[in-house]
Amino acid sequence: MLWSIVRFAANGWISKLYIEPDFHFSYLGFEWVGPLGEWTYLLFIICGITSLFVALGFKYRISIIVFFLSFTYIELMDKTTYLNHYYFISILSFLMIFLPAHAYYSIDARRNKHLRSQEIPAWTIDSIKLLLGIVYFYAGLAKLNSDWLFEAMPLQIWLPSKYSIPLLGDLLQQTWAHYAFAWGGTLYDLSIPFLLLYKRTRIFAFMMVVIFHVLTRVLFPIGMFPYIMIGSVLIFFDAGLHNKILAKISEWLNISKSVFDNGKIYQFPKNWLRKASVGIVAVFFILQLLIPFRYLLYPGELFWTEEGYRFSWRVMLMEKAGYANFKVVNPENGQRFYVDNDQFLTEFQEKQMSFQPDFILEYAHYLEDHYQTQGIKDPEIYVESYVALNGRRSQPYVNPEVDLTEIKPSLKHRTWLLPFNDEIKGL
Amino acid sequence: MKKLTALLFTVLIVWGCTGNGPSGPDPDDFDREAILVNWADNIIVPAFTHFSETTDQLHTSAQEFASNPTEQNLVKLRTSWENAYLAFQHVSMFEMGEAMQLRFRDNLNIYPSDTSNINENITEGGYNLELPSQNSSQGFPALDYLLNGLGENDAEILASYTTDSNAENYRVYLTDLTERADNLANQVLENWTNGYRDEFVSNSGxxxxxxxxxxxxxxxxxxxxxxxxxxxxxxxxxxxxxxxxxxxxxxxxxxxxxxxxxxxxxxxxxxxxxxxxxxxxxxxxxxxxxxxxxxxxxxxxxxxxxxxxxxxxxxxxxxxxxxxxxxxxxxxxxxxxxxxxxxxxxxxxxxxxxxxxxxxxxxxxxxxx
Missing domain, CATH: 1.20.1420.20 (M75 peptidase, HXXE motif)
Incomplete structure (x- = not known):
């Protein structure tokens, strides 16, 4: 995680994504979360340091809480940068707040004899396995749709453009390869949690994990995620392997590992805190199982309306691009003009805004505020927008007759979107 | 299976085990490099070659006009300016390599031009055309002003270069602008012909x-x-x-x-x-x-x-x-x-x-x- 933060900073992303833009897209209910100017750097530093502390097991409980809060705050600042794997880190770190990950081979455990335990209750490890299982399995379920399976979309768009990758470049030009990747990916996502659970298939499954994630790393710009997942699935292995790894590390660093091998089993303190923890973790998992299915509450095509798309492990499923041209009308004198999006948004924000309805609406409200300060008392904002989904020809997206300033952001079904002229079957 | 910390440790360790494959040419059903070759050899370089010829001519015409400011030379200079401006439309989109470094388009075609700053440059002198603040005081729009905007008719325009108390400065500013345009055009062309073309074509990944x-x-x-x-x-x-x-x-x-x-x-x-x-x-x-x-x-x-x-x-x-x-x-x-x-x-x-x-x-x- 520290690497992830360092990489973020090294790329100059902190300033590019959080400090330079005038305007940030917020999550519904989290409008109060915003960048802190130059202090944003401090936030990233805190996040980086606490991630190191968590890894070392130093002041674990407070570190993981601060890490969770700072990381989540960073993610909440601007939803333009939403990625499923950032969400994964957030909820994993939330879960880890309630787990005794510092009981063994950590600075805390070395200093505190009472904490030191060789074994921790099985459910704590199983909870992480369950979370990983959900991520994979739900990602697999989401692939069970006609675009992915029968059109090989969006892989058919993405793969041919990777023509200069050594060895694979030619293969990626073949239609059969696109289908093979699509079906293979689905099968992988759906089966890998189970293959990892059974001891007999575990080694094979781990090899698949490595191959799959290295391949995605080579093919797509997905940053740290493949490494995080490869590292994470090691949790499916039993203690023997981990002990071996730690023994090696101990050798290199000249640490005595035997101090920790005290045969004790970690005991949760028997008080209200423990009960609360168990309760929270249980509720957490119920929510994790339900949230991805919330799209069923909405009519219309999920990929088109994106109602319930986020936080649902729908990874690499859509190639969506759009263009949104905002028209400002002053009802007092009938004057009308178009907005130059460059003036308010970065290229990245503009791109993300142009095909996501909640972004379009939020931006329209921002424009309303802006032009009110420019002397238009009650500006009407309309948008002419086009969206292309998974290789289909672009079609009008938002109803251009609707004054967006009259629409309040909410979780209700968006009646101001035009219908999708096609059907994608499946989950 | 006892330590969750191992999880975060391993993330750090696994990092670095694999890297990006280097990109390189490969045989393929469709030759993308052929597009780059066509763009460079048949569109970009010929367009810049033509453009730099027109800016050479523009600068020559401006020098002729400066040394002999007659109506005939003014008309001739205008034609050179028009030709160069039209030729510019074929290179303006190629803002890459040296052109990007020089901010080629910004230096040649920001309009409307800043006429009050142009007038100040002419009367005060001491301008540095390489400064971004001078972008809108040079290039084709500034030349447009100098050749077409200084008076109602040719006689009035000519007066700025002949009888005006700053006539000398007008002539100097005019040739400074054409010289700079010509230099920019030649620099970009030279960059394309001396190495950048190959760099552009070989970057075909x-x-x-x-x-x-x-x-x-x-x-x-x-x-x-x-x-x-x-x-x-x-x-x-x-x-x-x-x-x-x-x-x-x-x-x-x-x-x-x-x-x-x-x-x-x-x-x-x-x-x-x-x-x-x-x-x-x-x-x-x-x-x-x-x-x-x-x-x-x-x-x-x-x-x-x-x-x-x-x-x-x-x-x-x-x-x-x-x-x-x-x-x-x-x-x-x-x-x-x-x-x-x-x-x-x-x-x-x-x-x-x-x-x-x-x-x-x-x-x-x-x-x-």
Whole structure:
């Protein structure tokens, strides 16, 4: 995680994504979360340091809480940068707040004899396995749709453009390869949690994990995620392997590992805190199982309306691009003009805004505020927008007759979107 | 299986085990490098060669006029300026390599020009044209002002260079501007012919920094911001609510703006189709690439859609007044409808074409998932 933060900073992303833009897209209910100017750097530093502390097991409980809060705050600042794997880190770190990950081979455990335990209750490890299982399995379920399976979309768009990758470049030009990747990916996502659970298939499954994630790393710009997942699935292995790894590390660093091998089993303190923890973790998992299915509450095509798309492990499923041209009308004198999006948004924000309805609406409200300060008392904002989904020809997206300033952001079904002229079957 | 900390440890360890494969040439069903070769050898380098010839001529004419400011030499200089300005429309979109370093387009074609700063430069002297603050006081728009905007007629304009108390300074400023334009043109051309061409062509991999991705991004950016908005949309008041005739390209010439627009649109169409700069020969370009990709997915014929839309825009513009300033003042609706037709191809290219080519529109190279 520290690497992830360092990489973020090294790329100059902190300033590019959080400090330079005038305007940030917020999550519904989290409008109060915003960048802190130059202090944003401090936030990233805190996040980086606490991630190191968590890894070392130093002041674990407070570190993981601060890490969770700072990381989540960073993610909440601007939803333009939403990625499923950032969400994964957030909820994993939330879960880890309630787990005794510092009981063994950590600075805390070395200093505190009472904490030191060789074994921790099985459910704590199983909870992480369950979370990983959900991520994979739900990602697999989401692939069970006609675009992915029968059109090989969006892989058919993405793969041919990777023509200069050594060895694979030619293969990626073949239609059969696109289908093979699509079906293979689905099968992988759906089966890998189970293959990892059974001891007999575990080694094979781990090899698949490595191959799959290295391949995605080579093919797509997905940053740290493949490494995080490869590292994470090691949790499916039993203690023997981990002990071996730690023994090696101990050798290199000249640490005595035997101090920790005290045969004790970690005991949760028997008080209200423990009960609360168990309760929270249980509720957490119920929510994790339900949230991805919330799209069923909405009519219309999920990929088109994106109602319930986020936080649902729908990874690499859509190639969506759009263009949104905002028209400002002053009802007092009938004057009308178009907005130059460059003036308010970065290229990245503009791109993300142009095909996501909640972004379009939020931006329209921002424009309303802006032009009110420019002397238009009650500006009407309309948008002419086009969206292309998974290789289909672009079609009008938002109803251009609707004054967006009259629409309040909410979780209700968006009646101001035009219908999708096609059907994608499946989950 | 006892320690969750191992999890975070391993993340750190696994990092670095694998890297990006290096990109390199490979044989392929469709030769993307052929597009780059065609662009460089048959469009970009010939267009810059032609442009630098016209700026040489422009500077020579300006020197002749400065040493002998007659009406005849003024007319001759204007013709050289027009030729160079028209030639510029074929290179303006190639803001990459040396051109990007020099901020080529900003130095040659920011309009409207800053006439009060130009006047100050002339009376005070001591200007440094390389400063960004001087962008709008040089290049073709400033020359437009100096050649067409200093008086009501040629006699009045000539007076600035002959009888005016600052006449000497006017002549110096004029040749300073043509010299700088000529230098910029020659620098970029030299860069292309001395190494950058090979660099451009060999950077044939995929990814945000490949020649193909950068060029397509530059092309669409040019079409959207400089052609559609700059030449038509902004003067028509699309972004301001009311027409801004003074924001027309070559405003003082009163009649060159349409020719410049047509030239730029032709250059854009030729680039898309890979048409050679100096011959009616069709080489490899985006049209062929889109056709190739479409054989896999059997979708809409984007090449045809885009070319048809180019033609619609072209024919809509036919009825415009040669002077766009006059057009927006008399009948802006025709200008607006031309804008709408240009706009439709922004959607076709920026949404549909980029999706088909799987090229990202942004320069922020953030992760996806």
């Amino acid at each position: 995929n990814g945000a920094n490949s020649s193909l991705d950068m060029m397509v991004n530059d092309y669409i950016y040019y079409y959207e911001k400089h052609l559609r908005a700059g030449k038509v949309g902004i003067p028509a008041g699309v972004f301001s609510g009311s027409p801004l005739s003074s924001h027309v390209e070559a405003y003082y010439s009163e009649g060159l703006s349409k020719a410049l627009f047509n030239e730029a649109l032709t250059a854009s169409i030729n680039f898309f189709n890979g048409t050679h700069f100096d011959a009616e020969v069709n080489g490899q370009s985006l049209d062929d690439y889109l056709d190739y990709l479409n054989t896999m997915k059997d979708g809409a014929d984007l090449t045809m859609l885009i070319n048809d839309q180019f033609q619609t825009a072209q024919s809509r513009a036919e009825n415009l007044d040669p002077d766009f300033a006059a057009q927006v003042e008399t009948d802006n609706s025709l200008m607006l409808s031309t804008y709408d037709e240009l706009q439709r191809n922004v959607v076709n290219m920026k949404v549909d074409m980029l999706q088909a080519l799987s090229i990202n529109v942004d320069y922020v190279d953030a992760d996806g998932d």
